[in-house]
Amino acid sequence: MNTLGVLSPVGFPPKVTRQHPAPRLDGLDGKTVYLVDCRFDDSDIFLGQMQAWLAEHLSGVRTVLRRISSVYLHDDPTTWEEIRSRGHAAILGVGH
Amino acid sequence: MTLETRYGVPTVAVHTDMFERVVRSVAQVNGMPGLRQVFVPQPIMGKTPAELRRYVDGRDPVTGRPVMQEVVEGLTRPFADAELGPAEFERSTPRMLEPDTEDNLHRRFLDNRWTDMLPIVLPTEARVAAMLAGTRRRPDEIVGRMRSTHFREHWAYSVETVAVNAVMAGARPEYFPVILALAATGVTARSSSSSAMAAMAVVNGPLRHEIGMNAGIGAMGPYNHANATIGRAYGLLSQNGQGGSVPGLSYMGNQGNGYAYSSLTFAENEERSPWEPFHVQHGRKPEESAVSVFSGVRATAFTLGLRARYWREHVRNLLRGLDPNGPPTLLLDPIAARQFVDRGGFAKKNALVDWLHDNALLPAGEYWDYQLVQNYIYPRATFGEQPWAAGLAAAPDALIPMFRREDIHVVVVGGETNGYWRIMGCNYQKTVSVDDWR
Numbered sequence: 403m404n405t406l407g408v409l410s411p412v413g414f415p416p417k418v419t420r421q422h423p424a425p426r427l428d429g430l431d432g433k434t435v436y437l438v439d440c441r442f443d444d445s446d447i448f449l450g451q452m453q454a455w456l457a458e459h460l461s462g463v464r465t466v467l468r469r470i471s472s473v474y475l476h477d478d479p480t481t482w483e484e485i486r487s488r489g490h491a492a493i494l495g496v497g498h
Numbered sequence: 499m500t501l502e503t504r505y506g507v508p509t510v511a512v513h514t515d516m517f518e519r520v521v522r523s524v525a526q527v528n529g530m531p532g533l534r535q536v537f538v539p540q541p542i543m544g545k546t547p548a549e550l551r552r553y554v555d556g557r558d559p560v561t562g563r564p565v566m567q568e569v570v571e572g573l574t575r576p577f578a579d580a581e582l583g584p585a586e587f588e589r590s591t592p593r594m595l596e597p598d599t600e601d602n603l604h605r606r607f608l609d610n611r612w613t614d615m616l617p618i619v620l621p622t623e624a625r626v627a628a629m630l631a632g633t634r635r636r637p638d639e640i641v642g643r644m645r646s647t648h649f650r651e652h653w654a655y656s657v658e659t660v661a662v663n664a665v666m667a668g669a670r671p672e673y674f675p676v677i678l679a680l681a682a683t684g685v686t687a688r689s690s691s692s693s694a695m696a697a698m699a700v701v702n703g704p705l706r707h708e709i710g711m712n713a714g715i716g717a718m719g720p721y722n723h724a725n726a727t728i729g730r731a732y733g734l735l736s737q738n739g740q741g742g743s744v745p746g747l748s749y750m751g752n753q754g755n756g757y758a759y760s761s762l763t764f765a766e767n768e769e770r771s772p773w774e775p776f777h778v779q780h781g782r783k784p785e786e787s788a789v790s791v792f793s794g795v796r797a798t799a800f801t802l803g804l805r806a807r808y809w810r811e812h813v814r815n816l817l818r819g820l821d822p823n824g825p826p827t828l829l830l831d832p833i834a835a836r837q838f839v840d841r842g843g844f845a846k847k848n849a850l851v852d853w854l855h856d857n858a859l860l861p862a863g864e865y866w867d868y869q870l871v872q873n874y875i876y877p878r879a880t881f882g883e884q885p886w887a888a889g890l891a892a893a894p895d896a897l898i899p900m901f902r903r904e905d906i907h908v909v910v911v912g913g914e915t916n917g918y919w920r921i922m923g924c925n926y927q928k929t930v931s932v933d934d935w936r
Binding site for chain 1: 499500501502503504505506507508509510511512513516517521526527528529530532533534537540542543544545547550551553554555566569570573574575576577582583584585586587588589591592594595597599600603607612619620622623626638648651652653654656658659663666734735738739740741761789869872873874876877878880881892901929
């Protein structure tokens with residue numbers, strides 16, 4: 403049977419290096435959780451509902467609903483810095 | 499991921515379930531396979547607060563566990579070592595595939611989704627070597643990098659990688675400099691956007707004639723070998739060079755886009771145009787050959803000619819039919835282009851662009867309510883970017899421009915069998931030299 407040798411059409415991927423996530427909290431009571439609206443579709447309405455759930459079920463958690471400063475394609479160091487300095491955790495949404 | 503790694507903030511990301519494979523894959527290739535991600539049903543858009551509350555109260559459709567339990571655990575449960583993944587890993591791309599029969603190789607290319615589902619030419623060493631003779635560049639030279647979306651990693655590709663995909667598309671060596679120039683733009687023709695984008699490529703300069711490209715009858719259709727195979731090669735190189743375009747994983751276009759088969763590649767009809775060529779508008783000399791790429795090709799509006807009495811109204815109607823996030827590029831048959839000169843007095847393309855900008859208007863209330871304006875333009879306006887920020891102050895009934903002037907373009911193409919013309923909603927990206935890749 404005749405066989406052919408052919409070249410791969412695929413490009414060259416970069417090396418992947420492990421990134422370390424932040425340490426988890428030992429609980430949410432007394433903590434400030436930022437709900438970060440990525441401004442995609444109706445994320446703000448969804449996160450408003452999540453904020454209401456937290457108020458009803460985890461009343462010891464302080465929540466802040468914050469919209470990112472621009473589109474989700476852009477980095478937003480001002481918002482990230484605010485969360486680091488004034489908050490303890492973040493919930494980002496909603497990816498589509 | 500930025501919040502986790504750079505700011506040390508424990509974070510949970512919430513996505514819709516349709517995007518599970520995508521976001522897990524993105525987390526993995528960014529070195530955080532255990533990133534805490536929670537899923538809710540698709541869609542979010544258009545749901546009432548009560549319906550979205552049911553998402554919050556409900557279960558993650560991927561895991562079956564309560565959504566809020568996963569959110570709370572995601573912020574508080576420590577990571578197990580296994581969740582962190584390996585310290586690093588490399589993925590290699592072998593230059594050659596294992597030899598096999600012709601039928602089996604065709605099957606392998608299809609199974610690996612390396613094709614556009616149409617038959618390809620198998621890239622043997624001899625065929626790739628013949629393609630490489632179309633440029634003076636070294637085979638191992640890196641031409642550029644691409645990715646299917648903002649959050650994915652860039653993959654690199656060499657002159658030889660581009661040649662392999664050019665062979666697969668059925669291109670001839672004399673077309674190779676155009677294909678290399680397209681590759682060098684780094685603009686993918688296989689965006690993963692759920693909006694189902696395609697690309698468009700316009701070739702200018704003497705090379706159009708040297709390689710027999712078509713700017714006349716049927717220029718945008720399947721009637722010219724160079725047009726068809728250059729565009730196809732650009733698409734194949736994009737999907738393979740960037741590491742894939744797989745539905746549900748690295749391609750999320752909800753309806754797909756037929757323009758993606760050819761990446762709408764054609765030559766501008768410079769000889770019959772009343773205006774300067776497109777590449778000259780973008781800093782190239784008339785005697786240079788260049789290719790210009792557009793992304794986000796989705797919307798098409800069309801009409802025939804310009805009527806003496808109501809042409810302005812007709813053009814405004816076409817413009818209003820576009821989404822404000824997809825600015826207009828007019829593709830004018832030479833007959834229509836001359837009508838714009840005769841009826842509108844647009845002796846220069848820029849005068850026509852000015853008129854289009856000033857006449858593509860919407861009431862501010864309607865404009866800001868478009869979903870894509872809300873997603874992509876309103877955030878930039880609130881961040882102070884002009885000219886959008888100025889539009890925020892307009893009363894809801896006040897007419898404001900739908901598009902930025904610099905996003906409106908005009909290209910002349912067609913064979914004068916009639917004065918049909920169209921508007922493509924798309925985003926001009928850049929113009930690059932083809933001569934540099936000869």
